[in-house]
Amino acid sequence: MKRNKKMSPEQLNKRKAIIEAAIEFFSRRGFHKTKISQIAKAAGVADGTVYLYFKNKDDLLINAFEDLIGEKLVNIQNRIEHEASAKDKLLKFFDYHIELFTEKQAVARFLAIELRQSPDFYKSYPDYEPLKKYLDYLKNLADEAIAEGDIRKVDTVALSYLIFGTMDFLLTEWSTRNQKFSLQEKKEQIVDIVNHGIGVN
Amino acid sequence: MKRNKKMSPEQLNKRKAIIEAAIEFFSRRGFHKTKISQIAKAAGVADGTVYLYFKNKDDLLINAFEDLIGEKLVNIQNRIEHEASAKDKLLKFFDYHIELFTEKQAVARFLAIELRQSPDFYKSYPDYEPLKKYLDYLKNLADEAIAEGDIRKVDTVALSYLIFGTMDFLLTEWSTRNQKFSLQEKKEQIVDIVNHGIGVN
DNA sequence: AAAATATGAATGAGTGCTCATTCTGTCAAT
DNA sequence: ATTGACAGAATGAGCACTCATTCATATTTT
CATH class of the missing domain: 1.10.10.60 (Homeodomain-like)
Known part of the structure; x- marks a missing residue:
């Protein structure tokens, strides 16, 4: 074949x-x-x-990741679509991200931790697309929200890093600490901080 | 021996x-x-x-991490000490964290990526101290800053996750993308967002 | 429509290599 | 003479990957 x-x-x-x-x-x-x-x-x-x-074990990992993150992103995009403003979409993103990754806790660990165990992952894929797409989607939402005047004019790349990095770490902590704290609640607290961080006034 | x-x-x-x-x-x-x-x-x-x-390779990794993060934390604490307020300390934390980890780029990768490649790391060390200490230090600074009335009353655990997670991801991106962007600048943009996020008014 | 042949997907036991770890002997210190 | 640190060769377990073979399906021939 x-x-x-x-x-x-x-x-x-x-x-x-x-x-x-x-x-x-x-x-x-x-x-x-x-x-x-x-x-x-x-x-x-x-x-x-x-x-x-x-091709080999690494290739299998890469492909699994691709399938997975692609599917998740599409899923999030679909559900987010009907939100009125880009800002609302951006804020909903937290919910859906967490929701989708909690649903299958294994997936959260996979993305947050295991993926990084492929030694060649980052090296072989300097411009690796799926993660980039995910980040770009966030960035674009933020750009729109700025254009719509709903959030401050912040560096949207920085914002996408902040959102993804924080969610990633939150999920890592949560899953490695055996869900000892409420993910929902911490998420809300984080959203609160970010929301203020990008607020117009 | x-x-x-x-x-x-x-x-x-x-x-x-x-x-x-x-x-x-x-x-x-x-x-x-x-x-x-x-x-x-x-x-x-x-x-x-x-x-x-x-004892074995994993044990070596653990010990290396312990030494390293302990040393870095002490180093940051020392340099931060003379700042006037807890809020200033908190903001300086970003600078020193980045500074110390940029200095030795290898170290950044080590902490941000490679450490997670020890399969037993998280499992064996559910309450693993060094990282916890790092996070606790951040949390305590934030608690002080709130007590001093310099920042909003936010969830300080959430804030510590946000800061560490974002810095971690920022460094990961920066080092895996071959330093294609200015770390300093992105850091400043992130600080700007966080700063607004926790601002009193 | 049956038999003969071709195709290429799928199998899974076997291979070979890579290290983490152990072991045995040496050396230095007291 | 004894103890403990050390060197580095030897070990062997683990596992990704290969490849000779089988099997199922399609195609051609009669």
Whole structure:
């Protein structure tokens, strides 16, 4: 089978099964502790089959991430769409981000922690798209909100870093500390600070 | 040699040499790609000697982190001390944090990325102290600033997450994107937002 | 429409390599 | 002579990845 060629529906299913199994294991056991054989077994395919769909373990990680963050972003975008102003969208972003990542706690860990366990991840993907898209989306919302006069004229790149970085760390703390505190409440407190930080007056 | 027993000065030096070499390699090549033999060589000791000072590779990582963050925190605390108000201290914190971690870019990567590559790190250290100390220090500064009436009454835990998370992500972005943007400038923009976010009026 | 042939997807046992860790012998200090 | 630090070679466990083979489906031949 040739990778990057169009696949039959069954092949797409198989690919998806592998990715889902990979996310599940990476999330729960970590990248380095997950064996290809485990993923293969969970996906109901043979070890070798994994290599028909992905170049190597890192490549599998990258693809899993791509699928995942893409899906999440689309999901957020859809739900955010009907908000009246860009500022409202921006504030809702916190809610949906948290909501989507709490729903599947494994996913939160995957994104927040495990992804960083691929040694070549950042090196190989200096302009890596999915994360960039996520950040860009935030930046664009902020730009709009400024244009609409609803928030102060702040550096929107800085703001996107602030939002993503804070959420990332919040989720990391929450999941590694075994959910010892209320995610919702901390989120609200953070939104409060950010909201004031970008307020017009 | 018994670990955790008092060591001779030479032994302390050797320990330090190993830790410094470890930080250097972990920072540059990543935890998993760094071989004990490399660290040993760089530190001028034999492979086996590393195991006289540290239980295993993970233990070495933990200790390196402990040394490092402890040292950085003390360093920041010392420099911050003479600031007039807690609020000023809090704002200066950004500067010193960035400054100290830029100085040795390797260290920034080490803290921001590589540390998370120890699979057992978070699991084994649910109440891990050094990072907690760092966060607590931030929280305490914020509490003081509130008591002094210089900032709004915000959730100071949330604020500490916001500050650390944002700085962490900023440094990650900066170092993985090969310093394509001005760290100083982005930091200032972030401080601007946070400053407004916690402002009294 | 049955048989013969071709295609390429899928399998999974086996391979080979990479290190973390251990072990044994040496040396220095007292 | 004894103790403990140290060196560095040796070990072996773990695991990503390979590849000779099988199997299922499509295509051609009669």
